[in-house]
Amino acid sequence: MKVLSARTHVSPPATVGGGRVRVSDRRRPRLLSGHRESGPSCAHRQEEREQLSDRGEEVRPMRIENIRQVKARLNQIVGALRDEGSVVITKNGRPCAVLMPVTEDTDLEVLAPSQNKRFWVLYDRARKRAERKGWTRLQDLER
Incomplete structure (x- = not known):
């Protein structure tokens, strides 16, 4: 972090690469209200622990895209939703919308x-x- 004066602080800007937004920890949005440990042994509920093995290929991490990228490539992103899954859209580094695939199911x-x-x-x-x-x-x- 650069300090300009006693009152003004400049945070490092968010960088975008590979469809993922990287921001400093201080500016990272909290998508979940509580902290959870990761990994199959740390599932929050019994149902989650039981279903982990059943999910297989269905579970994909959500992609995160900046709203500018979405505007520029909307047709490509919508076309890939069925194969790649939902996309979280961010504005100023914060989640503001989700694009999700709609199928006959x-x-x-x-x-x-x-x-x-x-x-x-x-x-x-x-x-x-x-x-x-x-x-x-x-x-x-x-x-």
Whole structure:
């Protein structure tokens, strides 16, 4: 870090190479709220540990692209989504959007609400109410 005066600090700029954004640790965006150790033995939940061996070739790391690169190469990036997976788009070094492939298996009716904050507020409220007052059995709804 270069110090210009007692008040002004200049951070090293973000560099882009190979489709990945590299920034200094101080400016790196936090995509997850908590720190997790990496590796198959450190899976957070039991389901994650069990599914690691089943995933095989399906799991790919998300590519990170600067918004300028996306604007310049949008057609190429969209064309590669099916093979390469989702792309995180950054603006000023911070994530701002995600491009994801849509196939015939993609359930858009589930995808849209899952990204809606209001949906999750209603879902959490309904779940808490069901925990307090009890769940309704499917057989009771059919009567």
